[in-house]
Amino acid sequence: MRYFSKHCCAVCRLVLSTLFIVFLSACSSPYIADDINEYQQRLSRVLDTELVSPASQAGLASSLAYPTRNDLLKQPTSIGINLTQFHQLQQCELGNLVAEHNTALGKIQHFSQRLHYEQQFIAALNDCMTLANAAQSATNEWGKLTATMSQWQRIKQAEYPLHWSNMLVLSDETKAAFSRARPALLYQDTIDIAGQVSLFKQVTALAEPQYQPGQSIEASLQAISASRLPASIWLAQQHIATQLPPITAALKTQLTALDCTATTPEKANVLRNVFYLFFIDKIQPAGARINAFTYQFAPVMNTWLASPALPDSFKQYLRSQQRHFAAYQQAMDDHVTLWQGFLSRCNLSPVAPSSA
Numbered sequence: 001m002r003y004f005s006k007h008c009c010a011v012c013r014l015v016l017s018t019l020f021i022v023f024l025s026a027c028s029s030p031y032i033a034d035d036i037n038e039y040q041q042r043l044s045r046v047l048d049t050e051l052v053s054p055a056s057q058a059g060l061a062s063s064l065a066y067p068t069r070n071d072l073l074k075q076p077t078s079i080g081i082n083l084t085q086f087h088q089l090q091q092c093e094l095g096n097l098v099a100e101h102n103t104a105l106g107k108i109q110h111f112s113q114r115l116h117y118e119q120q121f122i123a124a125l126n127d128c129m130t131l132a133n134a135a136q137s138a139t140n141e142w143g144k145l146t147a148t149m150s151q152w153q154r155i156k157q158a159e160y161p162l163h164w165s166n167m168l169v170l171s172d173e174t175k176a177a178f179s180r181a182r183p184a185l186l187y188q189d190t191i192d193i194a195g196q197v198s199l200f201k202q203v204t205a206l207a208e209p210q211y212q213p214g215q216s217i218e219a220s221l222q223a224i225s226a227s228r229l230p231a232s233i234w235l236a237q238q239h240i241a242t243q244l245p246p247i248t249a250a251l252k253t254q255l256t257a258l259d260c261t262a263t264t265p266e267k268a269n270v271l272r273n274v275f276y277l278f279f280i281d282k283i284q285p286a287g288a289r290i291n292a293f294t295y296q297f298a299p300v301m302n303t304w305l306a307s308p309a310l311p312d313s314f315k316q317y318l319r320s321q322q323r324h325f326a327a328y329q330q331a332m333d334d335h336v337t338l339w340q341g342f343l344s345r346c347n348l349s350p351v352a353p354s355s356a
Contacts, residue, residue: 031183032236032286036243039278043251046270051250064231064238066179067313072169074162074311079152092128097121111167112217115206118163122156122209125149157209161309164207167217168304169314173225174203178317181235182228186286193289196229197296204303233293234321236286241327248335255338260346268346275339287332294325 044051090096097120109117132146168174185191199220205211213220258268301322305315343349 032186032283033183033239033243035278035282035286036239036247039274039283040243040247042274042278043247043271046267046274047254049254051254052246064179064181064234066175067169067311067317069170071313072166072311074165074309076159076162077155079155092124092131094121094124094128097124110218111163111171112221115163115167116217118156118160119206119209122153122160125153125156129153160209161207161307165307165309165311167206168203169311171221173221177224177228177230179231180228181231183232183235185227185229185232186236186289191229191289192227193229193293193296196224196227197293197300199224200297200300204300207307207309229293230297230321233290234324237290237294237321237328238324240283240287240290241324241331244331244335248331248338252338255342258342258346264346264348268342268348272343272346272348279335279339284332287328290325290328 040051097117101117129146129149132149169178202213202215202220203217203224206213206217255271258265258271260268301318304310305318
């Protein structure tokens with residue numbers, strides 16, 4: 001009778017734990033790190049042991065350490081235009097463009113504005129050279145300028161990729177997108193992965209000076225900055241890659257010790273419920289978005305990694321995100337495999353708790 005009473009009390013505690021877990025699941029935190037911590041705490045409570053000590057969890061997920069400006073900045077060559085040349089250029093659009101750029105306001109430009117200026121300069125230079133070649137047949141006045149403009153053209157064409165590189169890696173908007181995460185973004189229904197990847201494809205296409213996007217460079221950059229999707233994805237995968245393996249390792253010992261040979265213990269049911277409510281229902285959907293972004297973004301990232309114009313420090317930063325993704329995948333696979341074995345051994349399936 002005493003054993004029966006003690007057994008009933010233990011079962012009641014487990015049932016109450018399940019009800020408490022179901023209640024808490026309605027109060028989801030919009031942060032993957034918090035969900036992982038909550039998952040670990042609920043498992044620890046059911047198992048009556050601390051799966052992962054606070055000390056071992058401290059400092060696991062580091063911040064996104066973006067390269068410094070000095071490591072990223074490219075320094076294109078400036079070309080000089082004397083007064084005689086400037087006077088001759090007034091006969092074509094290039095003269096107006098140079099005049100606007102030489103104002104105090106024109107010299108202080110964001111990287112995106114400078115890239116747009118370089119696009120305009122190359123296009124106007126080509127038009128001016130066509131005009132000069134036609135005028136040269138009637139007068140020798142344009143002869144020397146034509147040779148000079150040919151030299152400018154070679155310089156501008158060769159160094160345009162440097163301006164594109166500066167725009168991509170040093171614009172305030174892209175730096176925010178690459179290094180300042182918005183953790184709650186992964187939980188928003190309005191997240192537009194395809195739209196954001198399309199924006200990055202547009203700024204990537206700007207590596208060719210003749211490319212004309214459907215909207216201004218600034219508009220694309222502002223939309224990228226408003227979302228900051230890459231950094232949000234990269235930080236989330238880093239959290240999972242570093243926080244989940246210690247839980248998996250500690251949980252493996254506990255699940256192996258649970259005897260399901262004769263019957264399925266109530267504790268096994270409660271553990272299954274925790275697994276569903278916190279891993280399948282919260283962590284796994286965030287993982288699905290990490291996967292979706294990574295696979296759609298891969299062609300863009302591969303283009304950047306193959307570009308000789310982009311700085312090595314930026315490529316190293318991208319490769320570190322690829323390594324974190326591989327570690328994230330391994331962490332998720334190991335955890336799911338552990339649970340699959342346990343659920344199969346205890347004749348359980350990962351379904352929603354019946355009391356939910």
